[in-house]
Amino acid sequence: MSEYQYYEFAALDRPLTPQQQAELRERSSRARITPGGFVNEYHWGDLKGSALDWMKRYFDAHLYSANWGHCRLMLRVPKTVLDDAALRPYRFDGDETQGFSIFDVGHAWVLDWAFSTDDHSLDRFGMDDGPGWLSELLALREEILRGDRRALYLGWLMRAYLDELDDDALEPPVPPGLRTLSPAQQALLRFVEFDRDWLAVAAQASADLEAVAVDETPLQARWLDGLSTDELRGVVRLLVQGHLLDAAQVVRQHYTESVRAWSLAEGTAPADTPRRTVAQLRTGLDEARAARLAREQQARDAQRLHEAQQRAEYLRREILPRVGAIWGDVEAQLSRGSASAYDRALQRVRDLSDAMRLAGQQDEFQQRLVILMRGHGQRRVWVKRLQEAGLM
Numbered sequence: 001m002s003e004y005q006y007y008e009f010a011a012l013d014r015p016l017t018p019q020q021q022a023e024l025r026e027r028s029s030r031a032r033i034t035p036g037g038f039v040n041e042y043h044w045g046d047l048k049g050s051a052l053d054w055m056k057r058y059f060d061a062h063l064y065s066a067n068w069g070h071c072r073l074m075l076r077v078p079k080t081v082l083d084d085a086a087l088r089p090y091r092f093d094g095d096e097t098q099g100f101s102i103f104d105v106g107h108a109w110v111l112d113w114a115f116s117t118d119d120h121s122l123d124r125f126g127m128d129d130g131p132g133w134l135s136e137l138l139a140l141r142e143e144i145l146r147g148d149r150r151a152l153y154l155g156w157l158m159r160a161y162l163d164e165l166d167d168d169a170l171e172p173p174v175p176p177g178l179r180t181l182s183p184a185q186q187a188l189l190r191f192v193e194f195d196r197d198w199l200a201v202a203a204q205a206s207a208d209l210e211a212v213a214v215d216e217t218p219l220q221a222r223w224l225d226g227l228s229t230d231e232l233r234g235v236v237r238l239l240v241q242g243h244l245l246d247a248a249q250v251v252r253q254h255y256t257e258s259v260r261a262w263s264l265a266e267g268t269a270p271a272d273t274p275r276r277t278v279a280q281l282r283t284g285l286d287e288a289r290a291a292r293l294a295r296e297q298q299a300r301d302a303q304r305l306h307e308a309q310q311r312a313e314y315l316r317r318e319i320l321p322r323v324g325a326i327w328g329d330v331e332a333q334l335s336r337g338s339a340s341a342y343d344r345a346l347q348r349v350r351d352l353s354d355a356m357r358l359a360g361q362q363d364e365f366q367q368r369l370v371i372l373m374r375g376h377g378q379r380r381v382w383v384k385r386l387q388e389a390g391l392m
Contacts, residue, residue, distance in 0.1 A: 006130025089172035100155030
C-alpha cells in the first residue's frame with residue numbers, strides 16, 4: 001500500500017510573520033505556506049518537526065490524516081479564556097494517548113483528539129483523505145471559546161470507550177445538547193469514527209439546549225454597568241493597539257466569570273446532574289446498540305419500500321403500455337449477439353417479468369418467453385444469463 005500523510009496547520013488569531021514563514025520553509029520546500037497556514041502531503045518521508053511544538057509556536061489548529069488508519073485534530077485555545085479550573089474535569093495524567101489529550105504549552109492549551117485503527121478496509125482513510133476536514137472542524141474552536149463544552153466531553157468519552165480510563169472514573173459535568181450536536185461536532189464524530197452507542201448512553205443525561213437557554217440581555221446590562229474605568233480602558237487599549245482577538249477574549253472571560261460568580265452567590269446556578277462512572281455508562285450500551293440497530297433496520301425497510309414503490313410506478317408507466325414493443329426489442333438485441341446486447345436484453349426481460357407479474361400476467365410472460373427461446377435457445381451465453389437471473 002502506498003504511503004499517504006496529510007498535514008494542515010492554520011494560524012487564526014494572528015497571521016504568520018515573514019520570519020515565521022521563512023522558518024517553516026526551512027522545514028519543507030514543497031509545502032504551501034501562507035500567512036494563514038501550512039499544508040503538505042507526504043508520500044515518502046515525514047514532517048520535519050513536532051506538530052505539538054508547531055502548535056505552541058505558530059498555529060491555532062492542526063489536522064493530520066494518514067492512510068494507514070491514523071488521524072488527529074489539534075486546537076490551541078488561550079488560557080485567558082479557558083483556565084485550568086474549566087479544563088480540570090477533562091485532563092489526565094501522563095503523556096498523549098489515543099483518544100483525547102490536553103497539553104499545557106505555557107500561554108495556551110492544546111486540545112488533541114486522535115484516532116487509530118488497524119482496520120484498513122475503512123473507506124474513511126483513502127489516499128486523498130485530509131483536504132476539507134479542517135474547514136469543517138474549525139468551528140469547534142470558536143464553540144469552545146464561547147463556553148460550549150460538548151467537544152471536550154466527547155474527547156473524554158473517547159478515552160472511556162477506548163478503555164483508557166478506569167471503570168470507577170467519573171465523567172465530567174454533562175453538557176446540554178448532546179442529542180443535537182452542531183455541524184462541527186458532527187464532523188468530529190465522523191473524523192474520529194466516534195462510537196455512537198456510547199454517545200447515545202451519555203446523551204441520556206444531557207438536557208436540551210432550549211431547556212437551558214436564557215435571555216442574557218439583563219445579565220449583559222448588569223455586567224456592563226459593573227465595569228470599572230480601568231477595565232474599560234484596558235479593553236479599549238487592546239483595540240487601539242490592534243489586538244482585536246485579545247480584547248474579545250478578555251471581554252468573554254470577564255463576562256463568563258462574572259455570570260458564574262453571580263449564579264453561585266445568588267443560588268441561580270443550574271443543579272448539577274449526578275455524574276456517572278465509566279462502568280455505569282457501559283451498562284447502557286446493549287440497550288443503546290439494540291435501539292440503534294432497530295432504527296437502522298427501520299431505515300433500510302423504509303428505503304426498500306420506497307424503491308419498490310418507485311419500481312412499480314416505473315413498470316406501470318413505462319413497461320406495461322409497451323409490452324409488445326419491448327419483446328420486439330429483446331429479439332433485436334439478441335440477434336446482435338454481442339455481450340452488451342445480451343446485457344440490454346436481460347434488463348428488458350427483467351422489466352417484462354416484473355411488470356407482467358405486477359399485472360397478474362405471469363402465465364402470459366412464460367408463454368412469450370417460450371416463444372422467444374425457440375429462436376434463441378441455442379445461444380448458450382444467453383441461456384446462462386437467464387438462469388443466473390432466475391428467469392428460467
